[in-house]
Amino acid sequence: MHPFLSLPRISKRAWKVWHRNLVVFLRTWKVNFFPPLVEAFLYLFAIGMGIGTYVKDIGGIPYINFIAPAILAIAVMNSAFFECTYGSYVRMYYQKSFDAMIATPLSIEDVIAGELLWGATRSVIYVIIMLPVLAAFGVISFPASLLVIPLAFLGGLMFAGIAMCFTAITPSIDTLNYPSFLLITPMMLFSGTFFPLTLLPVLFQDIALAVLPLTHLVAVMRMLTLPAISGLLILHVIWITLVTAIFCIISINLMRKRLII
Amino acid sequence: MSKHWLTGGARIQTIIEAQDLKKTFGEIRAVDGISFAVKKGEVFGFLGPNGAGKTSTMKIIACVSPRTSGKIQVLGMDPDCSPAEIKMRIGVVPQETNLDPDFTCYGNLFTYSRYFDIPPDAAQQKANELLEFVQLQEKKDVTVEKLSGGMKRRLILARALINNPDLLILDEPTIGLDPQARILIWERLKLLQAKGNTIVLTTHYLDEAARLCDRLVIMDNGKILVTGSPADLVKQYVGNEIVEVEKTDEVISCLVANNIPYEIIGDSVQIATESSREVIRILFDHCSPHKVLTRPATLEDVFLKLTGRKLRE
Numbered sequence: 001m002h003p004f005l006s007l008p009r010i011s012k013r014a015w016k017v018w019h020r021n022l023v024v025f026l027r028t029w030k031v032n033f034f035p036p037l038v039e040a041f042l043y044l045f046a047i048g049m050g051i052g053t054y055v056k057d058i059g060g061i062p063y064i065n066f067i068a069p070a071i072l073a074i075a076v077m078n079s080a081f082f083e084c085t086y087g088s089y090v091r092m093y094y095q096k097s098f099d100a101m102i103a104t105p106l107s108i109e110d111v112i113a114g115e116l117l118w119g120a121t122r123s124v125i126y127v128i129i130m131l132p133v134l135a136a137f138g139v140i141s142f143p144a145s146l147l148v149i150p151l152a153f154l155g156g157l158m159f160a161g162i163a164m165c166f167t168a169i170t171p172s173i174d175t176l177n178y179p180s181f182l183l184i185t186p187m188m189l190f191s192g193t194f195f196p197l198t199l200l201p202v203l204f205q206d207i208a209l210a211v212l213p214l215t216h217l218v219a220v221m222r223m224l225t226l227p228a229i230s231g232l233l234i235l236h237v238i239w240i241t242l243v244t245a246i247f248c249i250i251s252i253n254l255m256r257k258r259l260i261i
Numbered sequence: 262m263s264k265h266w267l268t269g270g271a272r273i274q275t276i277i278e279a280q281d282l283k284k285t286f287g288e289i290r291a292v293d294g295i296s297f298a299v300k301k302g303e304v305f306g307f308l309g310p311n312g313a314g315k316t317s318t319m320k321i322i323a324c325v326s327p328r329t330s331g332k333i334q335v336l337g338m339d340p341d342c343s344p345a346e347i348k349m350r351i352g353v354v355p356q357e358t359n360l361d362p363d364f365t366c367y368g369n370l371f372t373y374s375r376y377f378d379i380p381p382d383a384a385q386q387k388a389n390e391l392l393e394f395v396q397l398q399e400k401k402d403v404t405v406e407k408l409s410g411g412m413k414r415r416l417i418l419a420r421a422l423i424n425n426p427d428l429l430i431l432d433e434p435t436i437g438l439d440p441q442a443r444i445l446i447w448e449r450l451k452l453l454q455a456k457g458n459t460i461v462l463t464t465h466y467l468d469e470a471a472r473l474c475d476r477l478v479i480m481d482n483g484k485i486l487v488t489g490s491p492a493d494l495v496k497q498y499v500g501n502e503i504v505e506v507e508k509t510d511e512v513i514s515c516l517v518a519n520n521i522p523y524e525i526i527g528d529s530v531q532i533a534t535e536s537s538r539e540v541i542r543i544l545f546d547h548c549s550p551h552k553v554l555t556r557p558a559t560l561e562d563v564f565l566k567l568t569g570r571k572l573r574e
């Protein structure tokens with residue numbers, strides 16, 4: 001098997017790295033809790049009510065209800081992705097935090113695993129803050145929508161893994177802009193978020209389903225918030241789980257290669 | 262397993278033992294086949310010019326950088342096989358300061374304690390003790406960005422002690438410290454040694470090495486040139502005393518005529534000798550010197566003699 005796919009040895013000490021990040025996050029909680037709230041309102045007003053005035057419904061679903069799960073999925077993607085690109089890069093390169101940590105019983109595998117878990121946790125926190133806003137607007141249904149919380153962790157871990165691969169190979173913090181513009185922005189628009197995938201040419205639909213992770217996350221989110229659960233849910237979750245496992249493993253191995261010299 | 266042998270009835274334990282240790286970075290041979298042994302309770306120094314391979318060696322001992330080849334045992338264990346077990350029992354001051362800027366002084370120590378599984382109560386007490394130990398208790402709640410360079414260095418030493426390590430690895434611990442702070446650190450290190458700690462350190466301050474180290478090695482180009490106690494090295498490689506004379510053509514030709522080996526350093530001529538009286542007598546009798554000065558030979562003379570005077574790039 002390729003060395004980048006070999007299973008890294010991670011100990012439960014990874015949670016100590018997670019804990020360190022949580023402590024720092026909670027210390028500035030006022031600053032950190034604001035963006036998700038604002039973001040939820042902005043999307044709902046600008047797109048939901050703005051565009052929603054013209055697009056009344058999509059396949060019988062009110063437009064604002066159609067985009068509500070997309071707002072959540074995008075939040076999951078952005079919080080984990082930016083945490084594990086810019087956030088992790090700053091801690092690795094500028095703060096030398098990883099160097100300091102691997103001089104303790106923590107291994108580099110523990111450190112990166114802790115960062116990934118933290119990235120996923122950021123997604124969960126973001127979603128938990130957004131849910132009451134969406135609920136107040138009456139655009140998601142309960143109790144099925146509560147399942148969005150564990151899903152945010154899984155989806156967050158997937159984007160954390162993808163992000164960490166970029167962080168492991170980026171020559172500088174500036175080059176991290178490329179994945180944000182070339183991957184994250186298009187994904188935000190073309191993953192069945194603000195309009196259904198079926199509006200795209202068939203070839204693009206297939207491509208979106210094959211390579212755009214957000215497509216699957218949005219699909220599951222939508223099944224849960226409408227709710228409109230079908231057997232396809234299992235397939236989407238399996239896809240997400242596999243991709244999560246692969247990218248998390250590769251990212252840890254790439255980071256080891258970068259940092260242990 | 263660590264090796265033991267008998268010396269004067271006492272059991273001496275080897276804390277670090279390295280044989281033919283090598284570390285390469287591509288073409289660069291940073292550590293090029295070194296062997297050394299550090300005994301329990303000793304302060305062991307690594308000296309050498311920039312790029313000699315000191316930090317590379319420290320990183321191998323500290324289990325943060327794997328060796329390319331050779332053997333090494335730290336606390337009786339192999340860094341390749343049991344890094345977590347070794348790291349649990351060592352304290353490291355890295356050359357490059359890497360305190361956590363997201364925390365205060367106290368926060369740095371407390372956060373670090375968690376990585377060693379130290380329970381919060383014990384950690385709190387230890388952190389306070391250590392802040393006092395390095396005289397930073399007034400800066401307890403200050404974020405590390407607001408510390409001066411020397412204060413950061415002291416905090417890093419405190420951090421390295423959080424887990425009561427058996428072995429301390431200090432890579433230029435006193436770099437950038439003022440004389441008072443250096444003396445404080447020396448005193449602290451002596452205290453730690455008295456408590457049975459083993460200390461491995463690198464430094465560019467040769468007076469510091471002479472004062473602190475029981476034994477030391479001088480490295481250059483990844484190789485160990487000499488090993489020994491500071492006093493023995495001075496005696497063996499330089500002699501007792503140095504006579505310095507102002508450089509004139511007359512003095513030089515006179516020294517050559519009298520078969521006295523000398524070295525030219527800047528505008529002075531240095532003569533290493535066992536007996537300065539003899540040399541001074543010859544100088545005044547035959548060479549009509551301008552200024553003459555006698556001083557004891559130091560580790561610096563050994564260092565410069567062995568590693569040359571050229572600046573390393």
Ligand SMILES: Nc1ncnc2c1ncn2[C@@H]1O[C@H](COP(=O)(O)OP(=O)(O)OP(=O)(O)O)[C@@H](O)[C@H]1O
Binds near residue numbers: 314317
């Ligand atoms: N990560 C690295 N990649 C490539 N070369 C390296 C790396 N680290 C060290 N080297 C090289 O290895 C050699 C030894 O470096 P090292 O840092 O061990 O020296 P040192 O004795 O600690 O020097 P100084 O006194 O300047 O700290 C140098 O030639 C250096 O350029």
Ligand SMILES: [Mg+2]
Binds near residue numbers: 315316317356432
């Ligand atoms: Mg160095």
